[in-house]
Amino acid sequence: MKIAKFKDVAHQYKVVFFDAYGVLKKHDGMIDGVKEMLRFLKEQNIDFYIITNDASRSPELLAKTYRDAGIEYMQAENLISSAMMSMTFLKENIHPGSTVAYLGRKTSEFFIQGADLIPLRVENVEVDDYTDIAAIVLFDDGGYDFHPGINRTLNLIRGTEVPVVVANPDLIYPVNDEQTAFAIGSIANMMEAVANRKFFRFGKPDVGIFDYAFERVNQQRKVSKRDVLMVGDTLTTDIVGGNQFGIDTALVLSGSTIAKQAATMIQETGIEPTHICMSVVD
Secondary structure: OOOOOOHHOOOEEEEEEOOOEEOEEEEEOOOOOOOHHHHHHHHOEEEEEEEEEOOOHHHHHHHHHHOOOOOOOOHHHHHEHHHHHHHHHHHHHHOOOOOOEEEEOHHHHHHHHOOOOOEEHHHOHHHHHHHHHEEEEEOOOOOOHHHHHHHHHEEEEEHOOOOOOOOOOOOEEEEEOOEEEEEHHHHHHHHHHOOOOOOOOOOOHHHHHHHHHHHHHHHHHOOOHHHEEEEEEOOOHHHHHHHHHHHHEEEOOOOOOHHHHHHHHHHHOOOOEEEEEEOOOO
16 A cells, blocks of 8 residues: 655645545644644645535635634635535425424524525424425534434434425544544434335535536636545545545544554555645645
């Protein structure tokens, strides 16, 4: 397994797509050296975008977390999230002014309001409200009392026939360097099986988010797929998604895929990254 230096890899491209967690940040904040690495890309005229399955807040609020960490040039335009894809789906399929029930944090209401719809927290939905609900969105595993929250959501899904949107398909997320927790994608899988329903999912590894990002890039700068690199720490989302979209990929060993497991995981999954780097700050 050949390990390359990230800067040497990045020089080959005009645009870099980054995953967030495990690549640029961890549970306790930004990875040391990321600020300097992003500045290096800017100096080399290499554009960068963050493609994330984080559906907990708007692109502006996500960008603010980077600016608060000292990356002052990070703007909302640099953030492309799975929730933005969900917002587009709602706008195209749900009548304006309709009510959409959601499970997650209040900051996720941005994506429902952005589709000209009315957000309603699942906790506030009563059985008499079921006929007024036009869609249900699963945004996040937090922001509500977990056990009653998921039970109320399950009963709402079973009691209606409206579209159910999963705005973040991630199954787990890191809570520290040793432990993980269930993400909303795992909760959605459970509800889908119990309710015997088919949900709409947006985000990596689906190629739709890569296509969305590629179109965004080409509005600013004309590039081809061979000019773009996807950098991620997870074979089954970041790397397979980039591979299927037809762009080069770089697996970093600073997150969910660790160095001692990488070769075995690549062999077992058959998912081959174009490059392998220890991290983006090596």
